[in-house]
Amino acid sequence: AQRVTQPEKLLSVFKGAPVELKCNYSYSGSPELFWYVQYSRQRLQLLLRHISRESIKGFTADLNKGETSFHLKKPFAQEEDSAMYYCALKGGGNAGNMLTFGGGTRLMVKP
């Protein structure tokens, strides 16, 4: 069975500090991983996906298959980064493109 774990419910940092939101997964096949973000009073939206190896709003995430991790990082946090962040795993086979979400991490960036 596939599973996504985000060990931190809340992460609080000061503006300008580096931030790392942790995500670990368990999946027997070759995973596709995503980060979704939900800003206050806005809908949940895709932030980035590992296969595109892109940087969005200064965030990056690298898939580490050895550690089964997909941590989200940003070198200098901004106040507008405050939001809920969800890591998600797309499984194959019978699951089709069903996404399994982690429990979410609330990032608070203090001025």
Next chain:
Amino acid sequence: EADIYQTPRYLVIGTGKKITLECSQTMGHDKMYWYQQDPGMELHLIHYSYGVNSTEKGDLSSESTVSRIRTEHFPLTLESARPSHTSQYLCASSGRIYGYTFGSGTRLTVV
């Protein structure tokens, strides 16, 4: 504009009432999903559909039911609302490629 729409945005209703939460998408997606989310908390999959006349229950047991008579429409119904149903309900859809598009959600309060 191709998007996914949920109505109503907010709903306050008395115990025992029947309610239907609407979800429609204009992206031509085959797959649609309903999630239950308490504020700032985990997303729990309650229903999904892979196409017309296809509906399945998700990971979280729910007293709600869904139907998929048209590709674009995936309503969720509660026959008799109870205070324990108070939550946010998110609808999403996905196409052949990747990722989900989420609606803005319906925040349901049963009094």
